[in-house]
Amino acid sequence: MNDTRAVCVVGLGLIGGSVLRVAAGAGREAWGYTESATDAAAARADGYDVMATADEALIRAAAADALVVLAVPLPAVDGVLRRVHHCAPTCRLTDVASVKAPMAEAVAELAPRARYVGGHPMAGTAESGWGAGSASLFDGAAWVVATDEGLDLDVWADVATLALAAGAGVVPAAIDEHDAAVARISHLPHVMAAVLAGVGADGGPLAMSLAAGSFRDGTRVAGSRPELVTAMCEGNRWALLGAVDDALGRLGAARGSLASTGGLAATIRAGHRGREALEDHRATEATADLTVTDPLAKLRELGRTGARVVALRR
Amino acid sequence: MNDTRAVCVVGLGLIGGSVLRVAAGAGREAWGYTESATDAAAARADGYDVMATADEALIRAAAADALVVLAVPLPAVDGVLRRVHHCAPTCRLTDVASVKAPMAEAVAELAPRARYVGGHPMAGTAESGWGAGSASLFDGAAWVVATDEGLDLDVWADVATLALAAGAGVVPAAIDEHDAAVARISHLPHVMAAVLAGVGADGGPLAMSLAAGSFRDGTRVAGSRPELVTAMCEGNRWALLGAVDDALGRLGAARGSLASTGGLAATIRAGHRGREALEDHRATEATADLTVTDPLAKLRELGRTGARVVALRR
Numbered sequence: 001m002n003d004t005r006a007v008c009v010v011g012l013g014l015i016g017g018s019v020l021r022v023a024a025g026a027g028r029e030a031w032g033y034t035e036s037a038t039d040a041a042a043a044r045a046d047g048y049d050v051m052a053t054a055d056e057a058l059i060r061a062a063a064a065d066a067l068v069v070l071a072v073p074l075p076a077v078d079g080v081l082r083r084v085h086h087c088a089p090t091c092r093l094t095d096v097a098s099v100k101a102p103m104a105e106a107v108a109e110l111a112p113r114a115r116y117v118g119g120h121p122m123a124g125t126a127e128s129g130w131g132a133g134s135a136s137l138f139d140g141a142a143w144v145v146a147t148d149e150g151l152d153l154d155v156w157a158d159v160a161t162l163a164l165a166a167g168a169g170v171v172p173a174a175i176d177e178h179d180a181a182v183a184r185i186s187h188l189p190h191v192m193a194a195v196l197a198g199v200g201a202d203g204g205p206l207a208m209s210l211a212a213g214s215f216r217d218g219t220r221v222a223g224s225r226p227e228l229v230t231a232m233c234e235g236n237r238w239a240l241l242g243a244v245d246d247a248l249g250r251l252g253a254a255r256g257s258l259a260s261t262g263g264l265a266a267t268i269r270a271g272h273r274g275r276e277a278l279e280d281h282r283a284t285e286a287t288a289d290l291t292v293t294d295p296l297a298k299l300r301e302l303g304r305t306g307a308r309v310v311a312l313r314r
Numbered sequence: 315m316n317d318t319r320a321v322c323v324v325g326l327g328l329i330g331g332s333v334l335r336v337a338a339g340a341g342r343e344a345w346g347y348t349e350s351a352t353d354a355a356a357a358r359a360d361g362y363d364v365m366a367t368a369d370e371a372l373i374r375a376a377a378a379d380a381l382v383v384l385a386v387p388l389p390a391v392d393g394v395l396r397r398v399h400h401c402a403p404t405c406r407l408t409d410v411a412s413v414k415a416p417m418a419e420a421v422a423e424l425a426p427r428a429r430y431v432g433g434h435p436m437a438g439t440a441e442s443g444w445g446a447g448s449a450s451l452f453d454g455a456a457w458v459v460a461t462d463e464g465l466d467l468d469v470w471a472d473v474a475t476l477a478l479a480a481g482a483g484v485v486p487a488a489i490d491e492h493d494a495a496v497a498r499i500s501h502l503p504h505v506m507a508a509v510l511a512g513v514g515a516d517g518g519p520l521a522m523s524l525a526a527g528s529f530r531d532g533t534r535v536a537g538s539r540p541e542l543v544t545a546m547c548e549g550n551r552w553a554l555l556g557a558v559d560d561a562l563g564r565l566g567a568a569r570g571s572l573a574s575t576g577g578l579a580a581t582i583r584a585g586h587r588g589r590e591a592l593e594d595h596r597a598t599e600a601t602a603d604l605t606v607t608d609p610l611a612k613l614r615e616l617g618r619t620g621a622r623v624v625a626l627r628r
Contacts, residue, residue, distance in 0.1 A: 122524060122526060142524055171523055173520060177520060178524075181524050182524060184514045184516070184517040184529075185514045185524055185526075185528075185529040186525075186526070186529065188510065188513060188514075189510060189514075189531075190528060191565070191581060191582075192509070192532055193528075193532055193589075194564075194568075194586070194588075195506070195564045195568070195581070196502065196503060196585075196588075197584075197586070197587075197588030197589045198581075198584045198585050198587075198588045199561050199588075200499045200503075200588055200592070201587065201589075201591040201592065202560065202588075203495050203498040203499060204618065204620075205619055205620025206485070206487060206617055206618050207495040207498050208592055208595035209456060209595060209617075209620040209621075210436060210495050210496060210499055210500070211499040211500075211595075212436060212500065214504060215498075215503050215592070216592070217532070217534045217535065218507060218531070218534075219592065220531045220532075221528045221532070223586070223590075223593065226585075229582050229586075230578050230579045230583075234572075234576055234578050237572060241569070243513055244569045245569065246513045246516065247509050248565055248569060250513065251505070251509050251558065254558060255555070258554060258558065259555055263544075263548065264505070264544050264547045264548050265544045267505060267509070268504065268505075268536075268540045268547065269544075270508065270511075270512045271504075271507060271508020271509065271510075271511040271533070271536040271540075272508070272536055272537070272538075273511075274508075274510075274512045274514055274515030274533065275511045275534075275536035276537075277515040277522055278511070278514070279537065281522040281525075304518065304520050306522055306523040
């Protein structure tokens with residue numbers, strides 16, 4: 001039964017700290033480690049089991065055949081993966097990063113024997129650190145679980161079961177499909193908001209004094225911390241490039257039409273249909289059946305229909 | 315005293331109906347006319363003075379030296395202007411259209427002797443018709459009053475006084491400055507939202523199932539009625555073309571940077587500064603002094619600083 005699988009969380013910030021709370025709250029053996037003395041002290045004060053070093057946490061994970069959840073900031077990933085390869089080389093491994101291809105490449109290079117299944121819980125707040133986390137952070141959220149051919153089905157079930165314990169719905173997707181989708185709906189919106197905010201502000205105080213709802217909504221995320229947004233978008237460079245090219249093509253077509261005939265109906269109608277697709281989207285609830293032939297292929301098909309897995313059959 | 319100037323409103327939908335309520339509520343002699351039998355009946359039932367024909371309303375305006383407020387939909391403008399030229403050729407004339415250059419051209423062509431000062435109250439709701447209007451619709455809103463060289467200062471004061479009676483702040487701006495500013499902060503946001511919604515929806519159900527706040531905010535106005543958005547954007551064709559070109563240049567630069575170095579910091583930082591400009595903007599409250607030399611030039615300068623006129627000196 002993988003719903004009693006022990007869980008080792010490395011990195012106890014907003015996401016990692018919330019994962020540790022979820023795992024412990026589900027009655028599992030769960031422990032963590034963080035470089036941050038502040039987060040470590042806060043987690044211990046809240047009664048959680050925080051090890052003194054990453055190596056200790058990982059050696060314990062190897063012994064317990066635990067699921068290791070990598071939840072450190074991107075710049076710290078390579079260092080932790082080297083410790084994984086040293087202390088728990090074949091461990092069950094997942095992560096919570098918002099872009100999956102670079103993480104898969106890092107794992108392949110630095111911890112090649114780890115049984116890695118990437119994850120991306122799509123939850124977050126503007127705050128960070130242990131104190132900002134909670135066991136309910138993922139409630140109702142989408143939690144993408146990588147579903148590429150060749151990965152360990154048993155670890156897939158470990159990750160999916162943890163996501164379900166967190167109250168999330170599992171969205172199965174291949175790594176490249178995930179990265180292309182989040183480029184469109186999570187990273188491109190930041191680029192477009194930045195462009196719009198720049199054009200608007202170049203209109204000077206007169207333009208700012210006339211700005212109302214459409215400009216305010218369209219630029220809201222441009223108010224996010226620029227270094228975080230930059231790192232997030234740059235981390236998905238290749239998939240984002242495709243989404244930016246799509247946007248450039250559409251904006252260029254609108255430009256051409258406006259200049260030649262003065263017409264914008266095609267652009268505006270396509271946008272309206274796109275917004276309707278968002279509003280009409282209702283996630284179907286599905287069961288992931290791991291007993292069938294080609295279960296990963298079937299899971300990927302399920303994800304492409306927009307379904308969320310809410311139960312597992314093993 | 316122009317704060318007792320009679321007011322004749324042609325078109326009694328959301329905006330025109332609200333203007334009639336404001337004028338009557340300020341104790342002025344005020345009447346209106348509308349092609350819509352429904353709106354006419356509703357306005358009369360609410361106790362307002364609605365004339366049987368546009369000609370009657372305009373002949374009365376000529377006799378009373380009233381301020382005529384043109385508040386009909388764009389396709390009806392030319393017809394009404396012909397009646398103005400016939401029944402009240404030299405009347406005090408303003409309007410409420412969201413783009414000012416095409417309206418000024420239509421007036422110059424069809425009612426060339428009218429003492430026209432364009433206006434743009436920046437208020438609205440998703441609803442339309444007399445029933446959606448209210449005397450408080452313009453409370454705290456910006457009401458742009460055209461401030462080009464050569465227009466009748468006395469009529470300028472009429473329009474500004476009506477805007478102040480409505481609770482709005484007057485933003486003085488030349489017609490081309492107004493159209494360029496609203497292209498940036500009101501029409502470009504619709505084009506960008508349409509482009510973003512189209513790119514996102516092309517990601518299919520998987521992308522829609524992962525869409526969260528940034529995509530939802532960035533595409534909100536793409537949910538507006540496409541025929542209204544199209545007409546609004548197309549009406550500001552030339553100024554919008556400039557804003558779209560600015561956006562294309564910035565998005566192209568982001569694309570180039572992402573492809574060559576992988577860096578997006580310049581784009582994201584510029585967007586963050588733009589959003590800060592919006593958040594930091596506080597409209598200075600100013601008095602429009604019509605007794606100075608070159609009052610219209612001084613008013614345009616005031617508008618460029620982002621100020622709002624809240625009082626008049628004559």
